[in-house]
Amino acid sequence: MPSTELGERDSRGSLGTVRNAVTLLELLGEGPAYQHLTDLAERSGMSVPTVHRLLRSLVLADLVEQDPRSSRYSLGPELVRLSQRYLARLPILGALAPFLSQLRDLVRSTIVVQTLVRSAVVTIDRVDGPDAGLYREAHAVPDALTTATGRLLGARASDDEWKAILESCSAEQRAVAEASRNEWAAAPWLVVEGQTFGPPSHVAVPLVDGQGGILGALVATVPPGTSPEEIEAVAGHLIRAGAAAVRTVGHA
Known part of the structure; x- marks a missing residue:
């Protein structure tokens, strides 16, 4: 041969x-x-x-x-060890580092940086706020469409990636996602309601570079029942911090 x-x-x-x-x-x-x-x-x-x-x-x-x-x-x-080496090389984490504690103190809630890996959402950095109690999700890997991050980033992903996400969820979730993809892809922020004795509500903003590349999402937890005005104010703080971090990555 x-x-x-x-x-x-x-x-x-x-x-x-x-x-x-x-x-x-x-x-x-x-x-x-x-x-x-x-x-x-x-x-x-x-x-x-x-x-x-x-x-x-x-x-x-x-x-x-x-x-x-x-x-x-x-x-x-x-x-x-390998995951920590990978995270250490993500420019967006370094760019966000100066903002996380400031955001935590400003909105008085836990601030999280997340990314989408296939059909699951992974937390890659976290600063606990005064709202952090007995229920913590430090190592949770939730299904994408159950989270604000997954909806924002999944809707902006390629058609093949979006299809894989849909295949991993229930028929009910799939129907909602298919009807909402365009809305989620255009949204500057999203909120997913939590539970009183379970996961808190999450407000997420996408971190998108100048070429449309997805860098992750910046997330704040808010108590269930928070008013729309308060949620919008939290989202505004996240958007401004995220934009500053993305500009830092672009100048690096």
């Missing part, structure tokens, strides 16, 4: 291995914290030996950890 054909075959095989490993990491990020080998094989559609071999490699890299008592698998600590 010519060396070029052998190289192409090895490349395709390596790509498949990486894709399968990513699939396992995604499955480990869903459902219970620790999962059984056979369950992962069934959900992934891969054979048990294949899944076992991939998991062993991921464990050696600390991307996955195995509980010595139950032999079940979970996401590993190396993912935390």
Whole structure:
């Protein structure tokens, strides 16, 4: 066999291995914290030996950890280090840093920076305000369309990304989203009502650069039942701070 054909075959095989490993990491990020080998094989559609071999490699890299008592698998600590390295290189976080505490003191509420990763919203920075009580969502990864951030950023995403978001939500959420996409994409800010004994209301503004690139969203929590006038005032503060941070990124 010519060396070029052998190289192409090895490349395709390596790509498949990486894709399968990513699939396992995604499955480990869903459902219970620790999962059984056979369950992962069934959900992934891969054979048990294949899944076992991939998991062993991921464990050696600390991307996955195995509980010595139950032999079940979970996401590993190396993912935390990699995510922190990634966040440290995001220019928008550095640009927003001087504003977060000022915003917190100005609106007297928790200020959050979020981004959209596929069909989920991820918090990448947070400054707690006086409203931060027993209910905290520091590590929550909510579905996109349940949040103001997800609606703002998802509606501005590409058609393929929007389609993936719709496929991950309920039929009821999908119907509302399809009817509201243009409105959400044009909105300077959005609010999603919270619950008295659950997640608070969130006001979010998109962070969009001069070329239309999505940098994330700046979010403030507000108590359920906050008046429209107060919400609009909070949104105004977020918009001004976000615009200043985006200008800083543009000048960097």
